[in-house]
Structure formats: C-alpha cells, structure tokens
Amino acid sequence: MLTHSTILGYPRIGPRRELKRALEAYWDGRLDRDGLDRVGADLRAGTWRRLAALGLRALPSNTFSEYDHVLDTAVLLDAVPERYRAAADPYFAMARGADGLPPLRMTKWFDTNYHYLVPEIGARTPLRLAGDKPIREVREARALGHETRPVLVGPVTFLLLSEPAAGDPPPLTRLDDALTAYADLLAALAAEGVEWVQLDEPALVTGAGVAQARRAYEWLGALSDRPKLLVASYFGEPGEALPALAATGIEAIGVDLVRGGPVDPAALGGKTLVAGVVSGRDVWRTDLGAALYELSRYPGVVVSTSCSLLHVPYDLDAETGLDPALRERLAFADQKVAEVVALADRLARGARGRAPSPRPAGRPAESTLEGRAPYPERSVQVGLPPLPVTTIGSFPQTGELRAARAALAAGTLDQRGYERLIEAEIERVIRLQERLGVDVLVHGEPERNDMVQYFAEHLDGFATTRHGWVQSYGSRCTRPPIIHGDVRRTAPITVRWTRFAQSLTERPVKGMLTGPVTIVAWSFVRRDIPLREVVVQVAEAVRAEVRDLAAAGTSIIQVDEPALRELLPLRRERQDEYLQWAVAAYRHATSSAGDHTQIHTHLCYSNASEVIAAIDGLDADVTTIESARSGGRILGELDGFGRGLGPGVYDIHSPRVPSAEEVGDLLDAVLKVVPVERVWVNPDCGLKTRTYPQVEAALANLVTAARERRPSP
Numbered sequence: 225m226l227t228h229s230t231i232l233g234y235p236r237i238g239p240r241r242e243l244k245r246a247l248e249a250y251w252d253g254r255l256d257r258d259g260l261d262r263v264g265a266d267l268r269a270g271t272w273r274r275l276a277a278l279g280l281r282a283l284p285s286n287t288f289s290e291y292d293h294v295l296d297t298a299v300l301l302d303a304v305p306e307r308y309r310a311a312a313d314p315y316f317a318m319a320r321g322a323d324g325l326p327p328l329r330m331t332k333w334f335d336t337n338y339h340y341l342v343p344e345i346g347a348r349t350p351l352r353l354a355g356d357k358p359i360r361e362v363r364e365a366r367a368l369g370h371e372t373r374p375v376l377v378g379p380v381t382f383l384l385l386s387e388p389a390a391g392d393p394p395p396l397t398r399l400d401d402a403l404t405a406y407a408d409l410l411a412a413l414a415a416e417g418v419e420w421v422q423l424d425e426p427a428l429v430t431g432a433g434v435a436q437a438r439r440a441y442e443w444l445g446a447l448s449d450r451p452k453l454l455v456a457s458y459f460g461e462p463g464e465a466l467p468a469l470a471a472t473g474i475e476a477i478g479v480d481l482v483r484g485g486p487v488d489p490a491a492l493g494g495k496t497l498v499a500g501v502v503s504g505r506d507v508w509r510t511d512l513g514a515a516l517y518e519l520s521r522y523p524g525v526v527v528s529t530s531c532s533l534l535h536v537p538y539d540l541d542a543e544t545g546l547d548p549a550l551r552e553r554l555a556f557a558d559q560k561v562a563e564v565v566a567l568a569d570r571l572a573r574g575a576r577g578r579a580p581s582p583r584p585a586g587r588p589a590e591s592t593l594e595g596r597a598p599y600p601e602r603s604v605q606v607g608l609p610p611l612p613v614t615t616i617g618s619f620p621q622t623g624e625l626r627a628a629r630a631a632l633a634a635g636t637l638d639q640r641g642y643e644r645l646i647e648a649e650i651e652r653v654i655r656l657q658e659r660l661g662v663d664v665l666v667h668g669e670p671e672r673n674d675m676v677q678y679f680a681e682h683l684d685g686f687a688t689t690r691h692g693w694v695q696s697y698g699s700r701c702t703r704p705p706i707i708h709g710d711v712r713r714t715a716p717i718t719v720r721w722t723r724f725a726q727s728l729t730e731r732p733v734k735g736m737l738t739g740p741v742t743i744v745a746w747s748f749v750r751r752d753i754p755l756r757e758v759v760v761q762v763a764e765a766v767r768a769e770v771r772d773l774a775a776a777g778t779s780i781i782q783v784d785e786p787a788l789r790e791l792l793p794l795r796r797e798r799q800d801e802y803l804q805w806a807v808a809a810y811r812h813a814t815s816s817a818g819d820h821t822q823i824h825t826h827l828c829y830s831n832a833s834e835v836i837a838a839i840d841g842l843d844a845d846v847t848t849i850e851s852a853r854s855g856g857r858i859l860g861e862l863d864g865f866g867r868g869l870g871p872g873v874y875d876i877h878s879p880r881v882p883s884a885e886e887v888g889d890l891l892d893a894v895l896k897v898v899p900v901e902r903v904w905v906n907p908d909c910g911l912k913t914r915t916y917p918q919v920e921a922a923l924a925n926l927v928t929a930a931r932e933r934r935p936s937p
C-alpha cells in the first residue's frame with residue numbers, strides 16, 4: 225500500500241550508534257558474524273516498530289546497510305571486481321580494503337556529507353541478480369507484522385555513480401544488462417507478494433541520464449511481472465526528468481518539493497505524486513500550513529520526506545541540553561516522520577493550509593576585498609629556505625587528549641588542568657617538528673575535537689549537539705553543528721594557542737583556521753536567510769580572527785577550505801554563481817591579514833577540476849592540496865597557478881611510511897610542473913588519524929627529500 229504517508233528512508237547507524245560499535249567489534253574480531261547480524265536485525269526491527277508507532281502507513285525496507293547502500297547494490301547485482309572475489313569477506317574488502325587490496329574509491333553522495341563506495345563496472349563486470357537482501361528484509365519485516373516497500377538505488381543512478389574499469393566505456397553503456405538484473409529482482413519481489421518497490425534516481429536532478437531513465441522505465445514499466453514502481457528523484461528539481469518519467473508505465477514519482485519547488489500537477493501524467501514536503505536535509509520543523517497548502521494542489525498525493533532521513537539525527541528527544549527556544553524550532557528524523565503523518569492526517573480531513581509567507585529577500589551579501597595588495601606586491605617574505613617543509617595542521621590525536629576532553633566535559637578535570645595538558649601537547653609537537661627539521665611549524669590542533677565543531681562551539685549563532693550523530697560513511701559519524709541565528713565572534717578563538725606555540729620557537733608557527741564555506745558546509749544551516757548570507761556572516765567572524773592573529777604577529781595563517789566543492793550546486797548552470805560568492809567570502813575572510821602575513825589554504829581532494837579556477841581565485845599565497853594519494857593526477861591541472869603550491873607528497877590516509885626516495889620521486893614530478901621557488905613540501909592532509917611513530921618517520925623522509933633538492937645558495 226502506498227497511500228497516505230511514507231518516508232524515502234531512515235537512519236541506520238542506530239539511535240545510540242549500535243551499528244558502529246558492532247562493526248568495530250566485528251572488524252577487531254571481538255564479535256562474530258552472527259553477533260553482527262543480530263545487531264542489524266535488532267536495528268531493522270526497531271526502525272519498523274518506531275515508524276509504525278509514529279503512525280506512518282507505508283513503511284520502507286532495505287534502507288538498512290552494513291556499510292553503504294551503493295555497495296549493497298553492487299553486491300546485489302554481482303558487480304564485484306575480480307580482485308575482491310577471493311577475499312575472506314568481499315563486501316568489507318571492497319569497503320575497507322583487505323591484505324594488500326585497497327578498497328573501492330569513496331566519494332560524496334551528491335551534495336551531502338554521506339560518502340558511498342564507487343562501484344567499478346567494466347565491459348565484462350557481471351551484472352546479474354546475485355543476492356536477496358531486499359527479499360530477506362521484506363520477509364523479516366513481514367514476520368514482525370509489517371508490509372514494506374523495498375528501497376533500491378535505481379539502475380540509472382547506480383550506473384552514473386559507478387566508474388569504468390581502466391580503458392572501458394562508461395558504465396551507463398551497460399544499462400541493458402542492469403535492467404535485466406532489475407527485472408529479475410522485480411519478478412522475485414512480485415513473487416514474494418510485494419506491492420510496491422521504490423527506485424531511487426537522485427542523479428536525474430543533475431540533468432544527467434534523463435534519456436536513459438526514460439528508456440529504462442519504459443522497459444521496466446512494461447514488464448507484466450512486477451510490483452508497482454515508485455521512482456524517486458531528490459536533492460533538486462526533477463526538470464526534464466519529470467515529463468520523461470511521466471511518459472513511462474511506472475505508477476508513482478517522488479519529487480523533492482523542498483529543494484526543487486512546486487511542480488505542475490499536469491506534468492505528472494496521472495502518476496501518483498510522492499510529495500517530499502518534509503526536508504530530509506536539515507533539522508528544522510516544517511511549516512505545516514505552507515506544506516498543506518502545497519499538498520492540496522496535487523490530487524491523490526502521498527505525503528513524504530524530500531529524501532531519505534539518513535542525513536539527519538534520529539531523535540530530538542535524546543537531546544536534552546539544548547536551549548528550549550531553539551529546540552522548539554527543531555525536528556530530527558522521528559519528529560519529521562511525525563510531521564509527515566500529521567500532514568497526511570490533516571490532508572485527509574480536508575485541511576488546505578495557507579500560502580507560505582514570502583521568504584525575506586535578504587540583502588545581497590557584501591564582501592570586502594580591501595586590505596590586501598595584489599599577490600606580486602605583497603611582501604610576504606618570511607625568510608624560508610627553498611622547498612620549505614610544512615604540515616597541514618593536525619598532529620595525532622592521542623587517547624589521552626580525547627580522555628582529557630571527556631573529563632573536562634564531565635567536570636572531573638578543570639579548565640586550567642585541561643589547558644595545561646593542551647600546552648604540554650603543543651610543546652611536544654613543536655619540539656618534534658624542530659627536531660625533524662620542519663620549516664614552518666604548526667601547533668598540532670590538540671584543542672580541537674573537529675575542525676568545524678571547535679569553531680561552532682566558540683561562535684554565537686551555533687548550537688552543538690551531544691547525540692546528533694549522522695552517518696558519514698561506514699561506521700563513521702559526525703555531529704554537524706546547527707547554525708540557528710546570526711553568527712558572531714565575541715572573542716578571539718585561536719590566538720591564545722597560536723601565540724603560546726610561537727612563544728616556544730624561533731621558527732614561524734602557522735595560525736590555523738577553518739574557512740567560511742567549510743564551516744557552513746559541515747553544519748545544518750538556518751533556512752530563513754539565503755545560504756550565501758550565512759557564509760558571509762561566518763566569513764566576517766573568520767576575518768576578525770585573521771586580523772587578530774596577524775596583529776599578534778603571526779606571519780603565516782592557513783585558512784582551510786576543504787569543502788569548497790561540497791556546496792557546488794548539482795546543476796552546472798548554477799555553479800558559477802556559487803563559486804563567485806564562495807570565493808569572494810574566502811577573500812573577505814582572509815584579506816584582513818594585510819600584506820605582511822602569508823595566507824595558506826588547504827584542500828584535501830585532488831579531482832578538483834570543477835573548482836580549480838576557483839581555488840586559484842582564493843588568492844592564497846600558498847595552496848596545499850592532496851596529490852600523493854591520487855598518484856599526482858592533479859599536477860596536470862596546476863600549471864595555471866601563479867602562487868605557492870604544495871601538492872601532497874605523503875599519503876596520510878594509509879599507515880604506510882613512504883621512503884625518502886618515494887617522496888623524492890613525487891617531489892621531482894611536482895618540480896617538473898611548478899618552478900622550484902614556488903614549491904612547498906607537505907603531506908596530503910592533516911596527521912590526526914596517524915600515529916606518532918608513523919608521522920615521525922614520514923616527516924623525517926619529507927625533510928630529507930626536500931633538503932636533497934634544495935638549490936645550493
């Protein structure tokens with residue numbers, strides 16, 4: 225039954241991160257396969273029980289995953305690259321790697337902070353129904369008394385998100401094979417008595433794959449032996465995909481009305497609209513009156529969330545420490561389910577809501593570029609040798625530091641005691657870098673739990689949660705801060721630590737800040753003013769911090785912007801406008817440094833083609849960027865860069881320590897593209913996740929490789 229109310233998906237890590245704990249125990253050998261399966265079964269049962277108790281009528285299934293739903297789809301379709309097949313556990317080998325076998329590449333699920341594993345589909349990769357997970361979940365739910373609608377990644381999105389094996393054509397050329405596999409699955413589900421299946425096709429909102437989707441759903445729609453099909457587009461307006469889907473034989477279309485705005489009821493071609501009016505992408509309560517008004521335009525509508533609730537925390541009721549005035553404005557997954565149900569009930573009773581009040585237009589975001597001369601005129605000489613060696617900021621976060629933070633929060637360690645511990649750690653990191661011969665030092669970021677949360681905790685307008693975990697990938701979760709009001713810095717945040725670190729050494733210590741776009745991208749953002757205004761407010765706060773750091777004599781300040789690409793609109797035609805204001809915000813944040821302070825920036829990915837011009841536009845004196853991990857692929861794109869560059873020469877994602885020769889080879893490759901006087905020598909990213917022995921050995925090799933290549937004076 226697909227009537228009344230549904231949701232497109234639900235979190236799965238567990239209300240208390242039960243799956244995370246179970247996975248980690250399983251990987252460590254502390255829990256066996258049965259134990260892991262039991263935790264999964266309990267979580268699924270808990271989800272269905274909860275959704276039914278909240279009054280939801282049409283329950284989804286197959287929204288659970290042990291690691292990632294795209295990986296699940298690949299395994300279901302037998303799209304397992306040959307090299308993983310012999311592994312003891314191919315699923316987790318693809319997810320995490322296994323003896324000598326690197327995992328599949330991981331990347332962001334559209335513009336969310338969820339990461340999926342990129343399936344590899346070559347010309348000969350099998351594509352056939354090889355699993356029964358969706359069927360098992362249907363049976364499992366049925367045994368508990370729930371009829372469910374299995375949720376699957378649709379064939380077009382699945383293939384568009386996959387990458388070809390080396391030298392092979394794009395995976396979408398395998399659409400016919402995939403469709404055969406989907407048809408087999410649909411037949412099996414029909415035989416199981418399943419009434420509805422949901423096929424997720426978010427890729428369609430990017431404008432890609434529309435013709436293929438039309439062909440795919442014409443074909444699947446024409447099958448006689450199948451459940452009814454709901455094809456769900458989300459994360460944006462369906463655009464040309466809507467008439468394409470409406471022309472096929474499917475029964476229902478899911479549309480994200482929050483992100484995409486209203487659609488023309490006539491364009492639905494008589495299909496049932498599954499109307500995503502409750503946002504799955506933020507933590508705000510829905511304006512029920514406005515949603516009802518919108519819903520009443522579509523006859524026979526099913527009320528739903530805009531996308532899966534995977535991207536929001538479970539339950540606001542767990543969050544007892546929030547300011548009551550803020551709490552009133554919030555809704556997490558369970559509250560959103562309740563909203564969907566309430567809307568469906570009111571709609572069924574004939575309520576029509578009221579037109580939404582127009583959004584405030586918002587002032588145009590202003591940004592000042594004053595304060596810095598053009599690059600060639602800035603005197604940022606800091607007396608460094610050629611090929612200066614530096615790091616990206618963080619040093620290993622020891623268990624001791626985490627324990628100290630927990631003790632501070634629990635009140636068993638006082639502020640002074642905590643600060644003394646941090647100072648001791650900073651001193652250790654400074655001495656280590658001096659001993660190793662690093663040229664530009666960092667304080668190591670021991671006081672930061674996270675590069676965004678730390679700033680959120682020190683700025684007005686942000687709230688942070690204790691239990692608001694959201695899955696990032698596999699067992700990893702983050703707690704995005706909530707930007708609920710005007711952002712303001714009330715006092716310097718980092719100056720104290722930077723100053724302390726600098727007092728310990730003659731060498732320059734970099735100040736270390738997170739950029740405005742990244743702070744916003746990794747938070748839940750208020751909706752009452754335009755996104756770019758929020759970014760400008762944060763930029764203003766960072767600008768004040770940059771100014772204070774510079775005034776305190778900091779000669780180099782690094783402002784990281786690793787999420788610059790993440791807010792990039794999914795539709796290409798909107799990307800330029802975004803990049804313009806995002807870059808302007810960064811320049812606004814950093815131009816208070818004046819002409820005597822070097823600005824560094826850092827980005828931790830290498831497939832940056834879409835934003836490479838924008839990175840140049842940031843106008844940082846030095847840009848450090850991931851390169852080692854991706855085999856120097858970025859180097860080909862960097863020739864237009866006119867300023868300092870540090871393509872990473874140490875892959876920090878791996879516990880492996882590269883030899884000085886290996887680092888030297890990478891550096892030589894950089895020196896072929898970038899003149900020596902502009903090259904910096906650094907790792908790909910922060911060292912937070914590594915151990916001290918690994919870091920010491922690797923940095924020593926960086927210093928050796930750099931010194932061997934320094935032109936003699």
Ligand code: GLN
Binds near residue numbers: 616617784828909
């Ligand atoms: N300065 C941060 C660190 O070193 C940068 C992290 C990042 O780029 N994600 O940890």
Ligand code: ZN
Binds near residue numbers: 786829
């Ligand atoms: Zn990084």
